[in-house]
Amino acid sequence: MNMQQYNISDNNFEQCIKCTVCTVYCPVVPVNPNYPGPKQAGPDGERLRLKRGEFFDEALKYCLNCKRCEVACPSNVRIGDIIQLARIKYSKSKPSLRDMILANTDIVGTMSSTFAPIVNTTVALKPVKKVMDSVLKIDQHRTFPKYAGQTFVSWFKKEAQAKQDLFPKHISFFHGCYINYNYPQLGKDLVKVLNAIGYGVHLLEKEKCCGVALISNGLINQAKKQAKININSIRKSINEEKRPVIAASSTCTFTIRDEYPHLLEIENDDVRNSIELATRFIYRLIESGKVKLKFRDAAPVKVAYHTPCHMEKLGWGYYSIELLRHIPNVELVVLDSQCCGIGGTYGFKKENYKTSQGIGASLFRQIETVDPQFVATDCETCKWQIEMSTPYKVKHPISILAEYIDVEKTINLNK
């Protein structure tokens, strides 16, 4: 008998040997007893759902899709994907108005940026928060990230685009919603750093929100539509223009690389290796001796690095950490890798607020013990959560790099 052929299974969940380490690493399980945990919700539940769909458990919505179960799994079971796919396939609850608002980051972003001062002031008002809490079920303890008056894209087109062709090497930048609508400064920082090491920065032909919030809120068809637009533009950039695609957000990067093929059935094999995170891209250039960075003299700062869950899943935390260690005046403390609890839009929902804060509690405590000047992380929603839950500011590694880099000397060094 050819034993080999019987060893390969299409049913990824069958690789589970019930060791339960996934449930040990699940951040939700210890704080929310209503969540059955990844083993029960994932491979165990899948068998029951294959028997009959009615065994689907709405409690699966408590999964915040951090994928820490998958990182922990020694058997390579895609537990998080199994749970998300089950939600997509079996959940009967329709996305609410609130879910639509939270999920449609770019539509809401476009509108809000236009009226940024009004929106920012309004959503920060206590009475408005109360109304959002009771009507929309967006927890009143939450503060929405501020919208910028000018989007990153309009700044870029006006101020930066023209000179990008002059650089010897080129990349395309997947800026994502957060940089575009809420925090263009990070995008500007990225342009500054990449330009300094000789890379021209370009926008993709078309860019839509990566869709992570659409997926987690059950708006799958829309997520697929946007993913197709993105992957087509990414393909054009990589295959035709020979420009790798760089993003600053660990979640956008993870979504495009892994969630597209696993959850949305959008294949990306041909381009996946050329979609990467800014810190990894720069670090690898330094490691291979292709570029050098020069930093200016500055007072020592103590920085605590928080590893976002999707960064952990990508296995790329190392690159951001090591890059920050290149900055001479930075004293880096690496925090224990644990979920901050926000899970994108998850923590904004009233029903998840307690779980969300419960998950983050030990991270917040550790930050306070370390007492850094500021926290560094690659994920925008981790940033919101830490800023909402601790007195510390959070910066992106690229912004820290941009702050201490000596642009003139770096340009000369790389000529």
Next chain:
Amino acid sequence: MKNCNSENNEFDVIIIGGGITGAGTARDCALRGMKVLLVERFDFAAGATGRNHGLLHSGARYAVTDKESATECIKENMILRKIAKHCVEENDGLFISLPEDDINFQSKFVESCQAAGINAQIIDPAEARRIEPSVNSTLIGAVKVPDGSVDPFRLTLANIIDAKANGAKVLVYHEVVELIKEQGRIIGVTVVNHKTQENNKYYAPLTINAAGIWGHRIAEMAGAKIGMFPAKGSLLIFGHRVNNIVLNRCRKPADADILVPGDTICLIGTTSSHVGFDEVDNMRVTSEEVDLLLREGQKLAPALATTRILRAYAGVRPLVAADNDPSGRNISRGIVLLDHETRDGIPGFATITGGKLMTYRLMAEWATDLACKKLGIDKPCVTMTEALPGSREEEPMPKGKTYDLSNRIKRSTVGRHGDMASKIASDNEFDNSLVCECEDVSVGEVQYALKELDVHNMEDLRHRTRVGMGTCQGELCACRAAGLLSEAHNCAHQAKADLAKFLNERWKGMYPVAWGEALRESEYTQWVYSGICGMNKMEEK
């Protein structure tokens, strides 16, 4: 020897065998007012009853070759859907023709089905692919029939519970060692209690042998000879459901041509080969059989090739030999009721055998009719309409908007116990915590089984609840169940020994298919129990 004739050991009828036939007969006799004793040497459903496909035959399989069986099957099929709905899943079945099969057989098949009263409909291969996506996509023909699946453990238990409710006395782990004869007449049995090793005598004017293949030996004790034909059938259990509709090949019955979805798993089977009586207590599945089952199974559903196999097992059909058929395939699956008084001149003794799981109720009816005749009782059979316990309430599932975790457990529990699930405690966190995570068996359910369902050991518990039947095959649940067992029976030593036995039994089923993930998991299990729990040390002591 104690136990002289007294109220406590005199019965109207003694039934030997706690398989489905014995359980059904005990129930029918009890319902007709007899004082019943049932004796079983191990546990309920420990023989062929618990070792088959769990197929709720429509009868279509026998339509062409054995019209009598086919007619019986479809009638009983329709009855079981009503009286035992918590044991039955109405999945439907497909008889598919593959390119290598003779498509002309199909019309003969459909004709024979219709003649037997089976609603067989030819459907388009494309429609077959739509309703059952796992089916071999190269199929050239398909016939839809009212097949289904039936859980033999649940069905047996429901019959036992009702028999007891109607006054029957049931003794498990009591083996018949002698039939008591007086002036050529069987007047009772001597049984040994396997727990205490004590012998007891029980008396009744009629003893019914419902011991399946082991009935051969019981008959010999009485001095009668039955030409039994032990036909071994091997099956493979897959880790999850590949199909939701029963898949059969539309051809004359052959090896490995039925794939049945049952509860969380699916089963491919069977093989058929003659075995000696010396082997019937120790069936082993050979690698040739595994190979054959996989090779043929893939033709029904190609996904089987890459689906994890949980275990392999074999049962022995109690066929009654009629001719010199070496495979046993062509022997009628018809019911055989032997009145040994008229057949062999041995009054007080009858044998009910042959037949199939599907026709157990009819077998019980025939046997009970004979008992009534012998005992001068004039009461009609009601088992074709009287629902079994578990299947009496219309809507046992509490209606809720969403299914939270405890509802998922409830759903599994109701699936197993029907309306009797209301007896299971679910009041607090402990009751609701899981013993078996693969099959959602709660502490409450295990405690209910321990208290009310004649559970003596882990194996019994598995038959009642599915503890240990999931993909982990006891890895996580066995020690928890052993803990509860030890508490209930107040004997840790016995529970530990039982745990070791249970795990070895699980391994026995995994051994023939030990590769890939199943092997990896069993290695992990072994590591947990030997390395962490120190069970290998325990054996050394």
